[in-house]
Amino acid sequence: MPEGQQPILELQGITKSFGGVEALRGVDFALYSGEIHGLVGENGAGKSTLMKIIAGVHTEFSGHFLVDGQERHFHSARDAHAAGIAMVHQELSVAPDLTVAENVFLGNQPINRFGLVQWRRMAREAGEQLARFGIDVDPMARLGDLPIGLQQLIEIARVLFSGARIVILDEPTSALSPPEVERLFATLKRLRQGGAAIVFISHFIEDILRVSDTVTVFRNGRKVAETASAATSKGALIEAMIGRGGEALEHSYTDDLMLPRPSDSSVILKVDQLSLARSLREVSFEARAGEVLGIYGFMGCGQQELSRILFGKLKPDGGTLAVEGTPKSFASTAAARRAGVALVPESRRDMLFHQEPVYKNISISILDRISSLLLKPARERDIAKRQVEQLQIRPPVVGLDLGMLSGGNQQKVALAKWLTYPPKLLVLCEPTRGMDVGAKNDVINIVRNLRARGLAIIVLSTEPETVLSLADRILVLKRGALVREFKNEPVSKDRLLEAA
């Protein structure tokens, strides 16, 4: 941290709340020109909220906001842009149908005095800019035809070369391959020499330590540490992120948890060398009856794609999967269901019929088991009532439209649809996301019950707590590859984060 220099950006005592919940509490933050500043913290720790304040996305907050020592208040992202602040958001925001050059110059294409776009000049300048970034593509190619990682690099390049003095990158490396990450880092270092200030948010702590000068740690809306990157380590940062003892909630999994001896029951699912474009690389594992297999990894590590392949929604590029020893290549989700595979995706919207009553939501996956040609509504309602009772879905009215239930209860309905005729393999994505403690416990109990009934269960989550509270064996997925297996050994949140 350059001493005695005036910060290019300074925040003092920033507090921000959403509907009574404080997302940031009295945060101080300073950024100097010629600095790469790393930000780490768990999901919901407040990093993104703070950055959105800086980028003019959130305009309501309390505290002081100074640019070059001057108090400022942005009313929009446009204001922030005018002050030289640009942000690359986590989700790709490019125009896939436009050319690379148009994307680079989005919103400020060079025009001649008749107001017409100067295509040749635009293509030449875009090509030059990208070449400086080590990207060699045809500027007139359609952006959507390029690989996702390259698209992301181009979006980053656009922001980096927009002339901004302060650049915020939110999880820029999650979709990038190792050589692309190298190129990004080289460019960031070059920009730093040019005097830009860069904020770099990432779950990949190694990346942060390699590229940043300073690193700040957030926890529960507070800034809990700020140190020179050279003076800290991955272990120390993880410890600061999750906080030992003190602030921990009822069960924070900071202490070692002993995983049981691996089950030697029959193998239900065998996945061999599964690959998918840029998402999965030669993933192999087994899931056994009566076992909960946890798969942990950061957002974008390939979990979502893996779950979709298991349920026949996506086709893998390579590799095989077998259910109870029979090789399968699912042509549709219906084929996967018939083979005994069930999936509960992370988004309830994808899984449920909000305008239909609860009982129709529960019976939809088993209609062919309870009726041949004609429907049996009485039977459907009976089955639904039993599930509603067992899972304690509130209100216990099976005729109510699903949209009237609370989120947690909807999640239970999503589970309930698979439980009357249990599958052999149940794949759960983020089964407890956004739930309160009570509903979480209910889900944990349901999953344990199903395990006792001999199902093979796979739980995929980006939250270490979810995996730790449910799994008997844990695999860590990192950038599409399995990098670590925890079994019959102690595991804790920091060990998981360390592995990822």
Place this chain on the structure above:
Amino acid sequence: MSSETALATGRRARGFAPFLRSQMRNIAPFLTLIFLTAFFAFASPSFATLDNLGNILTQVSVTGIIAVGLTFVILCAEIDLSIASIANVTGIAVAYFTLQESYVNIANVPLPGVVAIILSILLCALLGLVNALGLTVIGIPSFIMTLAMMQIAAGISALLVRGQIAYKVPSLITTLGSGSIGGIPWIVIVAALMLLGGHLVLTYTRFGRYVYMVGGNREAAEYSGLNVKLILGAVMVISAVCSGIGGMLGVAHFGSAQQNEFDTYLLDSIAAVVVGGTSLFGGRGGIGNTIVGLFVLGVLNNGLDHVNIDSFLKILIRGLILLAALVINVYAQRLREKAAE
């Protein structure tokens, strides 16, 4: 039935107004029908007679038969623009396979009546299957796929009749299309039976439930392990077969088979389904709605003939009524979504 009451209480708990709002889709077309009927009954003494009711029923029969299949398609949030063309080609095909009078200059292939009917049904089913494959296997949006099919079917029609007009169809078709029993035209009975059949399938069979669920949330249907493509393919075939039956009976009803005979039925059938309140976004509505829509259209068309009105203005009025129905359709969807919140 106890949960039925629970459902009612669940709704009552939210008040009567939200319930009304959620039912807007069903109420609005019905009010339109009552209003139009009252208006024409008041405006013309010859409108509200039993005879004229018979006229209206007969006039909407062919549209009704075609609209049965189209209701399935629209419930799935797809569209079929080839219905009128397929009706036309099937009607022409059944005439093509029948012995014509000597002055009809068509190089046709006379076959026994039953064979002619079966071949014609196979033809429309095949065209529906092509629609289905284009939509599900290749992934062409139904709007475009059936637009192409509209041309293809019209092309086959043109090749079969080559600008000529055929008059004869198998006797069974003649009876069903233009005969009557006990004073009731057979075509009305066929339309009523097909509408009833469609309603029973949609309401009481597993397939019918799948149609509603696929239309309600296709993604969720897929995540529930339904074979969405199979269901979409099936509704395209059903639509084509209904159109084909409507076409065959229509040819008998009009007394001739020729090119472009059914052109107005495309818009009429879509209008009947949508005016009736079936959601263009899928998952809401049904044959009951289609029947109300058919009557709205029938009363409107017939009523405008009874009042003294410029026949060219009629076309404009029909267009405006259709627009009004579409506006209501979209608003009903929004109101329902609000009521669900």
